[in-house]
Amino acid sequence: xxxxxxxxxxxxxxxxxxxxxxxxxxxxxxxxxxxxxxxxxxxxxxxxxxxxxxxxxxxxxxxxxxxxxxxxxxxxxxxxxxxxxxxxxxxxxxxxxxxxxxxxxxxxxxxxxxxxxxxxxxxxxxxxxxxxxxxxxxxxxxxxxxxxxxxxxxxxxxxxxxxxxxxxxxxxxxxxxxxxxxxxxxxxxxx
Numbered sequence: 001x002x003x004x005x006x007x008x009x010x011x012x013x014x015x016x017x018x019x020x021x022x023x024x025x026x027x028x029x030x031x032x033x034x035x036x037x038x039x040x041x042x043x044x045x046x047x048x049x050x051x052x053x054x055x056x057x058x059x060x061x062x063x064x065x066x067x068x069x070x071x072x073x074x075x076x077x078x079x080x081x082x083x084x085x086x087x088x089x090x091x092x093x094x095x096x097x098x099x100x101x102x103x104x105x106x107x108x109x110x111x112x113x114x115x116x117x118x119x120x121x122x123x124x125x126x127x128x129x130x131x132x133x134x135x136x137x138x139x140x141x142x143x144x145x146x147x148x149x150x151x152x153x154x155x156x157x158x159x160x161x162x163x164x165x166x167x168x169x170x171x172x173x174x175x176x177x178x179x180x181x182x183x184x185x186x187x188x189x190x191x
Contacts, residue, residue: 015048126158138150
């Protein structure tokens with residue numbers, strides 16, 4: 001069983017989908033979520049994780065140096081013996097202090113093709129450019145924004161979408177299903 005630490009900053013919808021995938025879905029018998037870390041104490045996903053029986057902690061980033069935050073996060077992850085760190089709406093760029101501690105074992109999901117759009121506002125970008133299809137990209141994490149080796153991509157059909165909210169709804173539906181499937185591929189790539 002792969003031991004996963006999920007890092008979040010917000011409501012944790014991808015985190016919740018991954019916890020469920022570990023219990024009954026695509027990751028059942030393959031992985032388990034052993035810890036959720038949020039850099040924000042007000043992240044809704046903390047309560048969601050706890051309700052699911054998953055240990056959840058806050059390691060605050062606000063008002064601290066990146067180094068102090070990352071040192072504490074690395075220590076917490078090592079303490080639980082994580083095999084993979086899964087970013088799920090974690091809205092903070094990681095430095096080499098963190099990425100070098102877990103080479104090839106940090107995975108992120110991004111709601112765009114990373115060749116064309118990196119960083120924040122990917123669904124807004126797809127909506128503003130009236131894309132008929134966008135992609136969800138799962139990739140390994142390095143110290144640059146959405147720059148790591150791509151594990152897999154999935155299409156999101158945006159034809160006929162009438163609002164940004166609809167674009168986000170369609171995209172999240174794909175994210176919630178696809179992230180677990182792509183994590184299995186990442187496990188196979190790393191061995």
